[in-house]
Amino acid sequence: MTGWLAVAGLGPGAEALVTPEVTEALARASDLVGYAPYVDRVAPRSDLLRHASDNRVELERARLALELAAAGRRVVLVSSGDPGVFAMAAAVFEALEAGPAAWRGLDIRVLPGVTAMLAAAARAGAPLGHDFCTLNLSDNLKPWSLIETRLRLAVEADFAIALYNPRSQARPEGFARALALLQAICRDARPVIFARAVSTGAESLRVLRLPDATPELADMRTLVIVGSSQTRVIDRPAGPLVYTPRSAAVPAEAS
Known part of the structure; x- marks a missing residue:
């Protein structure tokens, strides 16, 4: 055989x-x-x-x-x-x-x-419609300093960011640190999507602005998507749709 x-x-x-x-x-x-x-x-x-x-x-x-x-x-x-x-x-x-x-x-x-990232993005609209990156916030197999460096660079590059494994019972402080870092660097009201257990009976989806996001909104069944500076929210009666436009403006220094 x-x-x-x-x-x-x-x-x-x-x-x-x-x-x-x-x-x-x-x-x-x-x-x-x-x-x-x-x-x-x-x-x-x-x-x-x-x-x-x-x-x-x-x-x-x-x-x-x-x-x-x-x-x-x-x-x-x-x-x-x-x-x-x-x-x-x-x-x-x-x-x-x-x-x-x-x-x-x-x-x-x-x-x-x-992936959870794609399922969550589809539920929310099209937040990954332009360039994006994915980070795992677990520090089981890599140091927190590397996570922080990658998070800073992702914001600097203006990616939409999908965050896996944000917050466990064993290390609840990791996501709090990541969220505080994002709020300090971004200093804007870009949307943040908290998508929990997407496609299951326990599914929930919340869209907040970055200043209003708090650590306890996430657990290990939650996929968090942080929009770029260009990500937009369409308000509607059935609930908001989040999308990142397909094009990006050329930076002034490159034009």
Whole structure:
């Protein structure tokens, strides 16, 4: 039996946002590997072995998936959103590079998914309609000083900014620091979108101006999008729409 490994994104939550490609891979799989809440999103099947694990064991999870594939199993390693965006695809390739040479001959595919960032942006309108960047505010794998540097440079470049993992119970101070930094640097009333659990029954969406944004509005299920200086809000009875125009003015010094 020839094994394979598919690193798959389950999307932001709704079953309708799981791609047909991922659904097909799950139907063919002999083994399902992933963080327990993501494994729970996949319907049980009598011939599907489930290998659920804790949150902070990404490399161990990746090695298990590679070992199973090397043993001839058909393995799907699941992430939420897209597996290449702050998720398991990078961990798999870290394990592959450090692992046995034989693993490099495995059939390994990354199956994209709808990210929380894209789902949140679609709910809000088109806040990522022009240049944007994405930052992970978790300092588990990088120092806070690097997060702060990247945040400052993103504001200087006038990107719209999507912020992942803003605020956990273990480190509630991180988002407060990031928000204070944004408010001090920007000094304007650009819109900020707090999109929580988009596409699930717990979904909520709030649009505020940056001076009115507070840390407790976010948790680990929240995707925060901070507009650029050009991002606009269209008020309407059904709720605001946020968009960033497709064009940008040429700076005076460059004209």
